[in-house]
Amino acid sequence: MSEIWRALGKAMVLIADFDPDLVEIIGLSLRVSLTAVFIATVIGLPVGAAVALFRFPGRPVLVVLINALMGLPPVVVGLIVYLLLSRAGPFGVFNLLYTPTAMIIAQAILIGPIVAALTRQTVEDLWQEYGEQLTSFGVGPGRAVRTLLWDGRFSLLTGVLAGFGRASAEVGAVMIVGGNIDHLTRVMTTSITLETSKGNLEIALALGIILLIIALGINASAYAIRDVAYRAES
Amino acid sequence: MPTHGQILPLVFDKVSYVAKGARLVDEFSVTLDPGTRTIILGPNGAGKSLILRLSHGLLQPTSGAIRWEGPGDGNRASLHQAMVFQRPMTLRRSVGANLDYVLSLRKVPRELRRAKTAAALKRAGLFAMRSRPARVLSAGEQQKLALGRAWVMEPEVLFLDEPTASLDPAATREVENMINAIHQAGTKIIMTTHDLGQARRLADDIIFMHQGRLIERAEAGEFFEHPRTPQAEAFLNGELLP
Numbered sequence: 001m002s003e004i005w006r007a008l009g010k011a012m013v014l015i016a017d018f019d020p021d022l023v024e025i026i027g028l029s030l031r032v033s034l035t036a037v038f039i040a041t042v043i044g045l046p047v048g049a050a051v052a053l054f055r056f057p058g059r060p061v062l063v064v065l066i067n068a069l070m071g072l073p074p075v076v077v078g079l080i081v082y083l084l085l086s087r088a089g090p091f092g093v094f095n096l097l098y099t100p101t102a103m104i105i106a107q108a109i110l111i112g113p114i115v116a117a118l119t120r121q122t123v124e125d126l127w128q129e130y131g132e133q134l135t136s137f138g139v140g141p142g143r144a145v146r147t148l149l150w151d152g153r154f155s156l157l158t159g160v161l162a163g164f165g166r167a168s169a170e171v172g173a174v175m176i177v178g179g180n181i182d183h184l185t186r187v188m189t190t191s192i193t194l195e196t197s198k199g200n201l202e203i204a205l206a207l208g209i210i211l212l213i214i215a216l217g218i219n220a221s222a223y224a225i226r227d228v229a230y231r232a233e234s
Numbered sequence: 235m236p237t238h239g240q241i242l243p244l245v246f247d248k249v250s251y252v253a254k255g256a257r258l259v260d261e262f263s264v265t266l267d268p269g270t271r272t273i274i275l276g277p278n279g280a281g282k283s284l285i286l287r288l289s290h291g292l293l294q295p296t297s298g299a300i301r302w303e304g305p306g307d308g309n310r311a312s313l314h315q316a317m318v319f320q321r322p323m324t325l326r327r328s329v330g331a332n333l334d335y336v337l338s339l340r341k342v343p344r345e346l347r348r349a350k351t352a353a354a355l356k357r358a359g360l361f362a363m364r365s366r367p368a369r370v371l372s373a374g375e376q377q378k379l380a381l382g383r384a385w386v387m388e389p390e391v392l393f394l395d396e397p398t399a400s401l402d403p404a405a406t407r408e409v410e411n412m413i414n415a416i417h418q419a420g421t422k423i424i425m426t427t428h429d430l431g432q433a434r435r436l437a438d439d440i441i442f443m444h445q446g447r448l449i450e451r452a453e454a455g456e457f458f459e460h461p462r463t464p465q466a467e468a469f470l471n472g473e474l475l476p
Contacts, residue, residue, distance in 0.1 A: 130323055130325075132287075132292060132317075132323075133319060133323040136290060136292065136316065136317040137339055138313065138339065139339060143339070147335075
């Protein structure tokens with residue numbers, strides 16, 4: 001027990017000192033996950049809205065695909081991206097394996113479906129309410145999508161935050177495609193795995209605490225957004 | 235912005251509407267001229283709302299034809315119409331932004347939109363609430379906002395589907411006053427209600443429907459004093475129609 005307390009104490013010192021290794025790892029984690037969230041959102045919002053509003057060939061396949069991909073285990077996504085980016089794979093020529101870019105790709109694939117599925121649900125619900133009046137206004141398809149996305153902004157933002165939560169917490173995909181290379185592709189979750197196995201509990205704990213704080217922050221913002229939205233719209 | 239005198243009269247030529255095998259509107263023929271407040275009256279399920287939706291183009295007739303026979307371009311008829319629904323739909327934005335939205339849809343320049351929005355909010359009695367989120371307004375205020383939003387489009391025809399059905403008497407009076415003001419500004423009113431008192435207060439002419447069919451078409455005073463059909467007489471006496 002005392003060992004845990006000692007490790008916790010050292011972890012606090014590392015955090016308080018802004019240990020450069022720690023800062024580098026946290027910085028890369030945030031960069032990778034935030035970029036992945038950005039890409040997932042840019043693709044997921046229009047795809048989700050299109051699936052909600054339009055009937056087109058292949059739509060049922062897309063719906064099943066989005067729902068199935070939502071629950072994909074990160075290691076499987078990692079494996080698939082690994083195969084695609086490896087030397088022998090179709091995108092091997094780009095030399096992306098074991099780079100932050102590969103990690104961003106893997107995480108974007110991981111959370112894109114979450115953003116798309118949530119967007120679809122939100123937009124469908126709003127269309128139930130808005131559909132006739134927007135048709136009456138003479139709103140075209142493009143404008144309808146923009147209107148529904150904007151009016152669903154609070155729900156959508158919570159979905160995006162959930163995506164960021166999943167991205168920053170997962171370890172399997174970034175481990176496989178990033179390789180946990182020091183100063184290059186080492187992020188918080190892969191460091192925790194490595195340092196724990198090496199017995200460096202203080203660094204693992206320090207990172208774990210920061211990861212917890214980030215998770216708490218995300219959930220607090222999601223709650224605050226819901227609260228603001230509720231007061232503004234109820 | 236649209237000018238009036240473009241699309242009316244509206245002609246229904248033997249229009250039927252069938253859904254899931256049920257004939258909900260049956261060989262409905264009528265001509266709606268500009269100027270008056272036309273009230274479509276009838277019991278629940280008579281097809282009143284369907285007539286509005288067919289008129290406004292939200293539904294397509296199964297058979298028969300609906301024509302705008304005015305001198306304007308019939309393909310652009312939707313630009314001259316607006317509709318307000320029983321349950322007001324307000325966008326999740328401020329009261330003012332709800333009006334600005336429809337003006338931007340009609341490609342009104344930004345500088346003009348501010349002035350038009352402010353004027354419309356004053357007419358609706360909502361100017362003091364212009365920056366509040368529309369969704370926190372009461373049901374009556376939201377319906378006034380929906381009416382103000384329709385009005386700011388300066389439609390030649392305004393369709394209203396039971397606009398006061400879920401409102402209390404005070405809010406109903408305000409909404410009725412606003413409907414009259416919109417009418418006096420030159421807009422043709424076509425409205426459904428199952429409230430006889432409201433029909434008496436607002437109607438210039440009556441279309442009485444039952445079971446998807448046109449039963450009686452008359453000038454309002456005439457209809458309430460001397461209904462020509464037994465169904466209309468029964469309805470006016472508060473009896474349940476078969």
